[in-house]
Amino acid sequence: MKNDDGRPHRNEIGGDVGSAAQVGTVHGDVHSTSHRTTIVVDGDRASSRTSMPSAPAVFVDREHDLEEIGRLLERATGTCVVLCEGPRGVGKSALLLRAADEFAGRFPDGRLYYDYSRTGGARRADPDAALTQFLLTLGVREEFLPGTYEGRLAEYRNRTAGGAVLVVVEGAEEPAQVRQLVPAGPRSALLACGDGPALAELSIEPGGALPLPLDPLPDEHARELLRALCPRLGRDADGPALDRLVAACEGLPLALVMVAGRLGRDRRADATALADELSDEKHRLSAIRVNGGTTLSAAFGLSYRRLSGGAAELYRALGAWPGEAFDTALAAAALGEDAGPGGAAPLLGELTAANLTVEEAGGRFRFRHGLIVLDARDRAAEEDSAAVRTGRLRRMLDLLMVPLAFADRAVMGKRTSPVDLDALTAGARDPFPEGDEGKKAALAWLRSERGTLLAAVRAAAAAGLHGRAWRIAVLSTALYMNIRYLQDWAESGLLGAEAAREDGGLHGEIRLRTTVSRALADLGRMDQAKQQIERALELAGSIDDLLLKASVYEFHGRYLDLVDPERALAAYTRAEELCSAAEDGRNARRGAALAVYFRGRTLAGLGRTEEAAAELEDALGRFLGLSGPDERMAARVRTSLGDLHLKEGDHQRALPYFTAAIEALERRGGNSHYEAMARESLADALTALGLRGEADRHLRRALEIHREGGGPRVRDLERRLEEEGGEG
Template identity: 45%
Template sequence: MSGRTPRLGGTHNTLDGDVRGPVVQAGRIDELHQHVAAGPPRPLEVPSPPADFVNHEAAVGWVRGLLDPDAPPRVVVWEGPLGIGKSSLLRKIAYATESHFTGGQLTFEYARGVQEDSAAALAQFLRSLGVAKEALPADPGDWPGEYRTRTRGLRLLVVVEGAWEPAQVRALIPSGPGSLVLVSGDGPDLGELAIDAQARIRDLEPLQDGAARTLLGKLADSDLSAEDPAAVARLLEVCGGLPLALVLVAAQLARMGPGGAGSLAARVRDARTGLRAIGDGRGNLALVFQDAYGQLSSGAAGLYRALGVWPGPELDRSVVGAVGGEGLVDELVAANLLTHDGHGALRFRHELIRTHARERVEDEEGEEERGGRLRRMLDAYMTALGHAELLARGPRLRVVDLDALLDGTEDPFEGSAERARAWLLRQRATLMAVVLGSHDAGLWGHTWRLAELASALYLDQRFVHDWAVTGETGADAARMAGDAAAEARLSSLVSRPLRDLARDGKGRERARSRITRALELVEPVDDELLRGSVWEFYGRYLEQEDPEGAIAAFDRSIRHNKASDAPESERGAALALLFRGGALATAGRTQEAVAGIEAALGALLALPEGPDRRMAARARVMLGRARAAAGRDRDAADVLSEALEELTSQGLGYYAAEAHGELADLLGRLGDPRGRREHLERARDLYLDAGSPRARALTRTLEDESEEG
């Protein structure tokens, strides 16, 4: 038992006041504790600008002139056509003004059909600002207020790309004085921000001839003065001052060597693709794209087209391998058509290049060939996702047949659950895109399998909007495929994020509809484990509004799990028993709750695959709460102390804070104000570490009690 948590009637050691720094206690020392409150690391999320950035010094200087540490937050929207270099400019401004933004930098990129909801951005920003996933407010409707509160004392730079609706920007404006929001816009849709957010709307002009020539020379790493002046002028004219065009032309010049400008200019004559002239009217990206594509080897051109049909923003190496492109990637990178990050993931250098690749596919390949390539890439990606899901979650209920999916394949994560979880986190945007893309292509089986496997990320991280979108899409696809088990599984899973997102009656109806649909579907399915899981989710759906109904649902879940001979059924029954105990406590049936939670704790520690220490520790907290409610104060203190030791050893500070709070309440009722204050302070410190808004409430409580004392 912890030295901070005595047995009732025993002795203990406390210090009054708000202690920061070393604490030394004379005599017998049961535990020495030191806590120095530390905020989260300063986020610096905006990528560095290109090393060859040129011109736009006036734009950077203009933004510098806006910076005022005492001014209200400001918004600047940079408009201009695709390919003009807005992203590079925003990154250059972030780099040049980094010292001003003492609170750090945050960035988010919206994408139509993939990342459209500001809730996803707010969740990411709150996590970056130090809020642990467990500490995010349960209702996403509270996230905007928490974001404003969290940023009130911070001078932040927020970079928003891809937004097309003013609400997507307004939600991300911080509250700290001196903060700035930089937005890249491709059209007039953000104009009303000038009214309600006093935004400055600026047009980014194409590069002038001198700057364009300088950039072309830098990118090509050649002396353009040795080239035919008329040819260079023609190339600059075609590029129209657009950095994207200059990047692609430079790659061609670098490959051709000295004297190549003349032959390149001769080739660039006519526009032959659906991409129209953009920029200031002098240039046509279609000419540049078509020439770069025409110089690829046949194999690289085929890979370019194949990757154009991939729905995700990034391309995992497994996807490239599925279309035989392992040895051709370097050619596309050298042509500046693809780029890669430090983890080996590939992406098109610009969305316009992806557009061109898709046009080439439509013009040069039949639907059957396109569909076959997409299925092969999705199959390869699903295999990598299956390995990641298995490592991240271990033996669990799945409708996807992982044994068949992974048979004979190589684990890209080499058995490391940590690497698998990190990969899943990096794949967040791609996961949603491939689920939606598979659905759009009518690949129902791929859609629901990808959606179920993607839940490995959502069960670990609170990306409720992503989970809701992929879960509902997957459930609908399973219905189209006629797979009742898959639809039941995904409908029950998605009821959780839908419940969290249920801000009104319509939202609650969506959650209710999905979980009741799952119950209807699973009844005739010959899978007791799946039945048990669906009834567990139904119980969790009912728990707060109808605890007695939840108890009955958990009873059904336990019966179905016990009727299953699957190894995972013992864990399923233990979890249902644990949540049943919580529902009993909510219903006021405290003695039954204690017995049920005690039984669940024993079952979680005796699982065939080994004890589930994380859930067992959380069960101890629930047990302590239930014992206290039943009047078993000494037993409650004992089990809460055990929970604290276990939670601390696992680094689960947020749940340890909950245990400290329970102990504080218990000691307060027992007339031990010093012990109560000690645990409240420790809970406050842990909530601060987790970035939880509960820390503010505890701070106020401690301050009020100090004044009363």
């Protein structure tokens, strides 16, 4: 794409990195190299002929948006109205000015510009001032201006009816401020942007504005913009600091402009020191500022001050939510009794109309930008007491734990748990169907909420809500034991265990220290794994829960498998004995089968093949003989039997064990870690049989699983595929 004068097109964003007085758009030090005389009005200035504000010279990653504006203009059968939407500081003004420059050739009869935010004064600007200035620039002498507003509106429509005119409107807060400025000509267009909560109304009117949502810049283009605004950041020495500055700004152009301003004004300013300052979320918004001038928090403040009291309350309340998305039920929980008779839905609508939140599929919402979340939290800290903030978080976490408890039961089945699932789910509707379909649905939901689960444990622990922190950590293991997000599991388990200790939740602490030892061992953090499982063993000595004790011995055996396999045999035997002594029906029988299975695996590792085969076949029969066969564990046993035959060199005999295991694991969903193990072993057997292509297919799937879960075998699998000529 080229400009009218033949210059190669580049996307740009305006940026006076020395003054942020305009807050939403920053003008000044960066200028366009071209100048085009047009019909234009800026604010209340009475100048009859001046130039449209220049398209900013530094402009990145908006080609798609410009092309979309071009397509909308091309397809329009009448006057085209485009409403550019997005959070304050995302670059709406820069895009519209660039579009006015890019498509100037389409509008030979003039380009009009009006910025409501520059009119000044306490009184809200009305469209009459814009109409008056437009008529003056369109050639109406002042003494011939119609004497009434209705007359001026009619004259404006008459003057634009036969031509191709472009109008750019910024800073509007009300639909009428835009609606009355639409030119009448069928080849004309109006491009508008603003932060008023009511502007969305323009898009839902018959024949109304076409919405053009604007997203933050991806890291690559944010880096490009920051380098362009502050060329000294192009040095290799500043590379790590540059990446951290980009991450702190989260793709918001105004934030990048302000950061560049701090560095550009003071040549002695250190990029690394500024990156360190911005790494603190609690002070980030005040640190992102133009030297001695407006902060990014002040930029968001204009949108915040326009909210009603209820919407402002909800904005602050939702800032405490640790997850990325929320719905009306969560919003109502955040407000508690303050939700009022109208509920939270209209307040969420107001936040969305104000470009602070965005509505997604399924009636879910999220904040438009990560820095807006920080602003909401900062305002809550300034305006609300600690007790109020903690109460909001408590209510939201309580709501989260209801579907989390249902998901735990759907995935893990009825089992003994330190969390009272019946109390959490009493009176609530189970969102998951029964059987395998319910497990798949629950795992899919847990997977979609992965980030929320860990963030919820962090937030609860930080707020001193220890009981909720450890309960969420325990319930989250339903995800981690099936899809092994090891880093998440380790952090959640360690935080939850300490929270349980603070809360006096002994059984929860034992469960969490026991299970997290496995994640730590898989990550190679053996010292921590040992510390956690030995602490769990120590605590288990004071409880009467035989199945929980048995679980501790089982996981202790799994740790010992890695450091002292002979001792692991005794741990598994103790686990089996405890399960056999427990009076808990299926759970006790399943626990005993687990102990036999792990003992068989340990025997195989010690080279005691016949004993191992007997134990594994025994375990397979136990799992399949349960009331409601445990197909997942049966698949793991089949994988171990296949490994045993593979080790003996009987590759053909091993194949059906691996194939059956993979089919069962795929059919039930989740359990991807065990599926990866089976696929690696199957690839070994296929390779030995000369079936390299089939082997590579299974290795690639195993690599995909480990990449998704952050497993430690990613590099080993990549190397193996490279060495064997497969695709990594």
